[in-house]
Amino acid sequence: MISTPGAALSSKICFNSDCKDLKSEIPRKGWRLRTGEFAELCDRCASAFEEGRFCDTFHLNASGWRSCVSCGKRVHCGCIVSVHAFTLLDAGGIECIVCARKNVILGSSSSWSQSFLFHSSLPERYKEYSARGWTQLAGSGPVPWRQAPSLFNSSVSQPELHSRVPNEVDLSTSIDRLNVCDRSSTPSQEKKKIEEFSERLMNGNLKPGTRDIQEKGNAGINFEEQRNTCLTKFQQSSLKEEPSNPSFVLAVPCTSPDEANGQIGVSGSQLQPKPQPTPAKQFHSALQNGLDSSSETRIRNGRTQPDGRGKNNLFPRYWPKFTDQDLQQITGDSNSVITPLFEKMLSASDAGRIGRLVLPKKCAEAHFPPISQPEGLPLKVQDSKGKEWIFQFRFWPNNNSRMYVLEGVTPCIQNMQVQAGDVVTFSRLEPGGKLVMGFRKASTASASDQDNEAKNSNGIYMHGDAEMADPTSWSKVDKSGYIAKEALGAKVAVSRKRKNSMLGSKSKRLRIDNEDLIELKLTWEEAQGLLRPPLNHVASVVVIEGFEFEEYEDAPILGKPTIFATDTMGEKIQWAQCEDCFKWRRLPSNVFLPSKWTCSSNSWDPERSSCSATQELTDEQLENLLPQCNPAAYKKMKATKTEPENGDALEGLDTLANLAILGEGESLPASSKATTKHPRHRPGCSCIVCIQPPSGKGPKHKQTCTCNVCETVKRRFRTLMLRREKKQSQKEAETTGKKQQTLLPDKVRDGDPPPCTNAENSSPKTKMVATEGSADDPNRVKSSTSPFKGQIDLNIQPEREEELSPGSDSGSMMRSLQDATDLYLRQQSMLTSSGNSNLEVTQTQPGGRPGEEKISSSLNLRANHQDVDKEPPAVFSASAPTSDTG
DNA sequence: CGTCGGCATGGTA
DNA sequence: ATACCATGCCGAC
Known part of the structure; x- marks a missing residue:
């Protein structure tokens, strides 16, 4: 469908063989040809190309359409125009450049910063952290990554990346590449090496000189957060994009000067530039950045893993389910960007006095700093009140695997008044990369069990610290939940009062089931x-x-x-009932009425624009219109x-x-x-x-x-x-x-x-x-x-x-x-x-x-x-x- | 004897 | 069959 370059370039006809329009006097450039020249297009085709809908327009019936494994979007993989619109996946299939880029960018932006690491006081640790800085890697060039090289090099649409110092770029991307490799396909041996390597890289970013508290025994102590490093700055810069560069968070056309084509807006990216989100809503962008953007499948299954690392690996039950309110409660500061990471329903063990919160392995590996030693690292976590806590993030060897735990969570859990069955959420707050912990009360507690939770504990997301939840902001939702609870009656009553409620995995599931026992018959x-x-x-x-x-x-x-109907003339009409007199009035089918519509608003039928006017429909007609x-x-x-x-x-x-x-x-x-x-x-x-x-x-x-x-x-x-x-x-x-x-x-x-x-x-x-x-x-x-x-x-x-x-x-x-x-x-x-x-x-x-x-x-x-x-x-x-x- | 720390076990996905 | 994870178990303190 693409004609031969030479012929087209020399002609006055649009290069697009499916077009045949005349080029304008100054032909617009399209994709880069193998000769190095650019296809010269007519305005129409050039626009289509630039807007990424060229293949959609001209190649719709061509072969080579495939679906992105991530978002399901169809991508044309069969021509030079869209050659950069997708990336081939190791495991087969293709991923559109939007998803590919998103994933990679996510990986970068999701890199935890050490700001929520508590700096160890152990000399050994300092050695480990500081001995081998990531600059080594930075100097050695990018870690191999073959899937979508262009994703890392874009400069046209991602000036922020270029504003970063090279080391930062290399660090963030490299580490995430390592992590991607780590989590996906590397053999265990290599995996371990990479993991440790990346860990060192990460830890190398720590500042040995800052030491606030001891490694252990300080759980629950509040302290001022330490400031960030260049990695964090990168996150800031990348997330707080300039209005002129709104496309960083949103998927952007794949563009790279390094690419042969250097084309913009191939079909992989069909998003049009959107207004820049206000700072107050930046977390939306972050969410959008982190979350699935187009897959119905994923929508059906819930949110995708928001963080690049570990993406596609986490079980749905760990997918974060944050609301705007949650995020706003966490962020408070309108300049903050919150990225949900994961959540977990507290087991009896988690909420028990042992103070060990078992972390889902993949979540821990995806979102928490890599640890190679069982003793792990102290981790700074901020709760939704802004209070900061220190937990020991560590693991136990277990069946040739690891079992990750957060130790010392008891004070925090008690402070938050959460218990087994409640949900703890983890998210990252930018700028700063701070780890934020939120809580959500279980939704199905019976009133008798939890009077204090009242209407807020009805399955509608809220943070555990009830006093934080603004009752007004929840009013409607509360009502919803309230109704749900009422309607369900005892069905949803799940006792949670036992401290050691033995909510095993089975119980947990049952719990979830009960949450879903809302027998509302609306889809x-x-x-x-x-x-x-x-x-x-x-x-x-x-x-x-x-x-x-x-x-x-x-x-x-x-x-x-x-009620829509077709009149005798075959014209589509609708019948609407006056709010005051309850008479039914005939209206054009294409009009839409407010919920409170009265005859006086019946501008389509002046004769019946008053409640005193008679109703066209007889009772019988109405009866037959409705009863069925x-x-x-x-x-x-x-x-x-x-x-x-x-x-x-x-x-x-x-x-x-x-x-x-x-x-x-x-x-x-x-x-x-x-x-x-x-x-x-x-x-x-x-x-x-x-x-x-x-x-x-x-x-x-x-x-x-x-x-x-x-x-x-x-x-x-x-x-x-x-x-x-x-x-x-x-x-x-x-x-x-x-x-x-x-x-x-x-x-x-x-x-x-x-x-x-x-x-x-x-x-x-x-x-x-x-x-x-x-x-x-x-x-x-x-x-x-x-x-x-x-x-x-x-x-x-x-x-x-x-x-x-x-x-x-x-x-x-x-x-x-x-x-x-x-x-x-x-x-x-x-x-x-x-x-x-x-x-x-x-x-x-x-x-x-x-x-x-x-x-x-x-x-x-x-x-x-x-x-x-x-x-x-x-x-x-x-x-x-x-x-x-x- | 109670608690803590670490590991082992077994159910579940 | 395997990995994960909730929690049981047990030794140390």
Whole structure:
């Protein structure tokens, strides 16, 4: 597909043989050819090339597309244009340059600094540390690394790297290379050598002269932190990037003057430059840097290992699950960047009086300084209050392996008032590379066991020191958790009061299972479907890995539930209910309503822009429009005069969304949700839905936020869209005939009530319905017909909940609304100017109790992937009645 | 006798 | 089958 260089260069035609456009007078350079010259391209192709979408544009049907083993993104590996967009992996497969670079950069930036090492007072140790400095290595050049040499040499897009002194560069990268080798493929002998070598390198960076306390026996003593060294400075410089160099943290086009091509923006990197995160949100960048950026698989499985070292090695249960609040609590200082490392649920042994915290081996090796002697090193750790502690980081030989422990943790653990079952988190604070320890109370403690934990100990992430958690900032989340706990009743009560609770590994797992016993029947997809852009906000479009996402300044909202239908003219419409008079009004299908919409806002039908105007729909029509969906919901929606929605509606939605996500293991049995299937949405999940404060309240993620949470949500959303679209296509192909039969637009006019919108079109939402039936039924996700238990009415009021039968089938209602959601999503993809409308989805919660609070969660992301637009909106089987019930 | 330190054992992934 | 890790065990103090 690439024509021969000579011919193309000499011609007036764009070098791209698939283009044939004329080059401009001053042709733009594309990739470097084997002759050394550059391909001369027309503007269009040059732009595509520079933006990294050349192969996507011109080689889509060519062979050679492969998927990045890390993020799953497809990369064209079959031409010269994209030759630098990927790197071949030792174990086979390829990794896109974004991931490859990210991993390497992560390795660099994640290098622990000695600032959290307590400097040993032992002379031997000093000898070891200082005898062989890393400058030796620096002078000897980079340690062999063959996978992605360009990753280390970029200067165009990573000026910070060049601002570093060469030694620093060599040190950081070399050590991490060593570590990468160490953790991945080197034989044990060599591994040991490398490990010790790297250890010396690391330790050589220590300053022998600074000595604060003795090596041992000082656990729990606070002290002033020591300042950093050049390695730390590197971390500072690299993480506190200049606004003009925003691409360091984000994946950047692979660019290197050392490369033959020197091209920029090959397909491996499709991220467009994003606004620089504010300093206060730098941890987002760090997170983004450290966390997976594009893999649905990884999203499903939880966060990726955020640190370069040990990446892909840690078990999911050790993956950190930090929320913004957590990070902010840790950082406090807005200039700090926090990088989650790992977390561990405290075992009885850990929390016992022995004061030994067993560290997961891979975590220890990945994130803590290498140690070659069993006595290890004293480690400085700062807790979330800013208090600093000294632990002895050491290991025991064990079965030809090592068992890493932190000794002397008892004072800290007692100080934090954590116990077995609680979770301790480790993260790194930049600048300084300080090791930060946080705690998260176990989520399932029964109230009787832990009255003092009250609402904060309900599975929503918080730090152990309860007084640190700002109650206001947690209000909504607390409510969510509170509801969850209430709804679950005794099910989730897990006693933790025994000091030596003997929470063995088995117990631990059971514990996790219990955490997941939130029988909320909403899936992530469902929750996603609830989210709408805020009103009257123009979205900024951010392109992430080739996908466009709309981002809004304000928190997303959940809009008014409407029912989509097709009128007799085949025009798509929707029915919305006035907030005041509860009459149903006909609206164009592409409009979106705020949650509190009234007739007076009905600008589309002036004649019915007042509550005094009659309703077009007859009761019968309405009845037929709704009941198939959900009698309970119908009852509610049909209600003509009940108390208006209270102001907590959105709160309730937040709660719902939180709960929904908490329960997102979806319909998996709790036991299988625990650690492997969907660790993300366990209690403590840090996904945006779980952590997002209610609309308009509390800190929000900015539209430019690139934190892992936001990125994850975006990717997930994208995947959701694709999946749904695919399903939709399949289903539509299967049921086209049926639909045609059910589409009887004239019937309504004749008095035949319109069927529920979802009656025939629930296919794309099948998966979303989910979760009905037994929680143990692995197939229930696929079922769209079984009773839809456990739904939550997002807008329900406690008073009204009483009318709802817990066992009532509101699934069809949900499906209806999901249909609407689907329509909305598709419309969003097609109608670029309709971002100011809203939908609202209503569900009922069987376990709902009067007085329970509700919150709302919101998120407004829109995937604009081409695939999403391929299919037309679903044809809704409901027709628009035109008769007026007067 | 209680605690500590180190190692061994066995369940689990 | 293996590695990991929770914790049991035991000698030293």
